[in-house]
Amino acid sequence: MSAPEKHPEKPTVIIIGRPNVGKSTLFNRLVGKRLALVDDQPGVTRDRRFGEAEIAGMEFTIVDTAGWEDDDPESLPGRMRQQTEVSIEGADAALLVFDSRAGVTPLDEEISRWLRAQDIPVVLVANKAEGKFGDPGIFESFKLGFGEPVALSAEHGEGVADLFEHLWPIIGAKSEARDEAIELAEEAGEDAPLGPLKLAIVGRPNAGKSTLINRMLGEDRLLTGPEAGITRDSIAVDWEWTDPSSGEAREIRLIDTAGMRKRANVVEKLEIMSVQDARRAVDFAEVVVLLLDATRGLEHQDLKIASMVLEEGRALMIAINKWDIAQEASSLFNGVRAALEDGLAQVRGVPLFAVSAKTGKGLDQMLGAAFELREAWSKRVSTAALNRWFDDALEANPPPAPKGRRIKLRYITQASTRPPRFVVFGTRLELLPTSYERYLVNGIRAKLGFDAVPVRVVLKSPKNPYSKK
Incomplete structure (x- = not known):
């Protein structure tokens, strides 16, 4: 069957303005949910953030940008401004937002001069205009020329x-x-295209998450630099990766996240919000790559992040970044592997890769494995095949009989996928030791093709009709 034809792209609208005029608040309003972090202090948004917006049936992609600041291009605010300048390429319209209560500032005028030199339609937006307090600023804004x-x-x-x-x-x-093209496709009964692989990159600050994504994309799409904690929002980027082994183009939604430090070190309100946003990104993802820094190795905080990912039921991979400058590389790799086996008892054999955001080493191998991992995470086993394995497992290692009371395990079924969840039915299951539950989970992974995927097993006994309600 041929691949479904892609629908025309939605129009793209970019939001531009100086810091703290309400760009992210407008972005959240248009997408109908709180995707961008919002706070009173300026400069919260540092990277471009994309969202799907709709007004009265008109659908478009909306892009939130960092606040425009007049700073040295080598400084963090200067690099943020460069990201905003790049984001206008390919956009269909720009919303120039200013604070109507503060009036038109010299920086608003500078942004206007730059926009007038660009080949893009501009809609001037006077934000914070509730009541009459913004009227003077609205009248003043006519001089901007839009x-x-x-x-x-x-x-x-x-x-x-x-x-x-x-x-x-x-x-x-x-x-x-675009709407007409979609309607025609639906009437023709075309198959809906498969969703992209949702791949989140997590880790401690300055592990190179944004740099790694930029390397994959082949462009400076995300803001990077020597300062730790540049990324605050979780940024999603849609991308098409060509699998070198097959030549197939495969869709991926890359999700960059804020660095996760030890909870005791996270005290600022904005960083707390950023870490919470990163946790929501993990919940949204299908496969999560935990990025380590080869110059620092595996630390306790990395194991805590890995455990959090597995507890959320996501498929986990580990990548050691900065491999191009790693000292005693072979010893480092083996040491990390051993520490993972000891520190992540709930899942054995988590895929481990050596990568370099600088040279691109190991990235194709890692991405190919991510698709395989998602396939295992989404796998469903027939009840017949599942119970054949179950009978063999019970015969090879029968459940114990504590205090002479026999535990009966009758059958098993798969209740759900993504992550895979199984229900075991039987009697006296409250007496089943945790070690035997681990035996079943490990058997499901090893014999049924779930590899390093987090597997859930639930024990369920029939209700006793004579028990007191």
């Missing part, structure tokens, strides 16, 4: 309908064309 601004309150949702009226003449035709 016509009448859209007066709205991103926090309260006022004025979004007016934004639709300004955007429709710019992107409406492209949005409609």
Whole structure:
């Protein structure tokens, strides 16, 4: 069967403005959920964040950007500005947001001059315009040269309908064309395309997560630098990877996350929010890569992150980054492998890779294994095959009989996938030792092809009709 034809892309709208004018609040309003971190202090957003927005049936991709600051290009704010400048490439429209209550500032005027030199339609947005307090700033904004601004309150949702009226003449035709293509495909009974592999990169600060993703993409898509903790939001990037072994193009949604330090060291409100956001990204992912720093090896915090990923039921891989500068590489690799076997008792044989974000070493091998791991994570075994294994497992190692009371294990079924969950039915299961449960879990992994996937086994006894309710 041929691969389904891709639908036309949605129009893309980018949000631009100086720090703390409410860009991320507007982004969250348009996507209908809290995806971007929002705080009173300026400079919370540092990377581009993409979301799916809709206003009155008009669908488009909305891009949140870092606040535009007039700083040295080599500084962190300067590199954030460069990310914003790059993000305008390929966009269909730009929303220039300013704070109507603060009025037009010199930095607003600088951004306007830059935008006028670009080949992109601009919609001027006067945010924080609830009540009459923003009126003077709205009248003042006509001098920016973009016509009448859209007066709205991103926090309260006022004025979004007016934004639709300004955007429709710019992107409406492209949005409609995409909707029509999708309807025609559905009427023709075409298969829906498979979803991309949701792959999250997690780890301690400065392990090289953003640099690794930039290497995969072949562009400086994510902000990087020597400063630890640059990434604050969890940033998702859709990407197409060509598998060198087959030549097949495979879709991946890469998710970069904020670095996770020891809880005792996380005291600032913004970092707490960032770590919480990273945890939500793990829950959204299918496969999670825990990135280690070869110059620091495996630390206790890494094991805590790995355990958290497994507890969430995600498929886990470990990658040792900066392999190009690793000292005593063979000893390091074997030491990390041994420490993982000791420290992650709930899952044996977690895939381990040596990679380099600088040279690209090991990345194709790691990505190919990620697809295989997702396949195991999504696998379903027939009840007949499952119970044939179950009978053999019980015969090879019968359950114990504590105090002479026999534990009966009758049959097993797979209740769900992603992660795989199994239910064992029997009697006196409350007496079954934890060691025997581990025996069953390890057998499921080894004999049924679940490898290093986190497996759940639930014990279920029939209700006694004579027991007191």
